Amino acid sequence: MAHTITDECINCGACDPTCPVEAISEQGDKRVIDAATCTDCGACVDSCPVDAIQA
Numbered sequence: 001m002a003h004t005i006t007d008e009c010i011n012c013g014a015c016d017p018t019c020p021v022e023a024i025s026e027q028g029d030k031r032v033i034d035a036a037t038c039t040d041c042g043a044c045v046d047s048c049p050v051d052a053i054q055a
Helices: none
Strands: 024-027 030-033
C-alpha cells in the first residue's frame, strides 16, 4: 500500500528529493503521492518536518 500525505502538509517540498521513484508531486497547496508509482519504501516519512506522511 502506498504512503499518503495528510492535510497537515505544509508544502515545503522536503519529501520530493527523498523519493527514489519520483512519486511525489505538488497539487494545489500540498504534496501528493502517486499510489501507482510509490514503492512503499518509506524514505519520505523521515524527511517530513510535520509528520504529514503516513503508511
